[in-house]
Amino acid sequence: LAKTTQPISMDSYEGQEVNITCSHNNIATNDYITWYQQFPSQGPRFIIQGYKTKVTNEVASLFIPADRKSSTLSLPRVSLSDTAVYYCLVGDGNSGGYQKVTFGIGTKLQVIP
């Protein structure tokens, strides 16, 4: 599994766009990039997954440059309820549905009123 590096913590004011960047220099050809969100005392929640370029869903956008050695999770106009830990993970997307998830420490996002 490729190692990932992301900031330990970030602060943002309500209404701002938040970008969390993750480095994964050793990403393999088959690897996908996945982001999870975890609120205190709750299970991790899948946010978004991508392989290259840009992926957008109703929650976030994921930007992946051509070399795929990093990725940026973008949360538009955050609210207090977006305060959580965000995990960047890299893993084999060609595993037929098997996806053992190896979590790091994640980025603790604190949204300030």
Place this chain on the structure above:
Amino acid sequence: EPEVTQTPSHQVTQMGQEVILRCVPISNHLYFYWYRQILGQKVEFLVSFYNNEISEKSEIFDDQFSVERPDGSNFTLKIRSTKLEDSAMYFCASSDYRGETYFGAGTRLSVL
């Protein structure tokens, strides 16, 4: 939206007792997992389960632990002879054919 459900939400037990944590994965998912998170630490992989057998397990998942899919919907984690250090949040998860993994809300296990 389909979800993974876990029961109970909180389990209190005495050291040395056996506990069974229960999970109902999303119905059309193929892979099932158990993870745990000790307070203030990372989420750790315990075991994965596919086609009625363990497909992968971590070094944490020793003989004290076992998993079972007793029927078509439930997936259980049994911890025999619980120890104080087993106190943690235990998360069940399941993944679909795309590998998107969904986690349950967790069971908080408190070993006294």
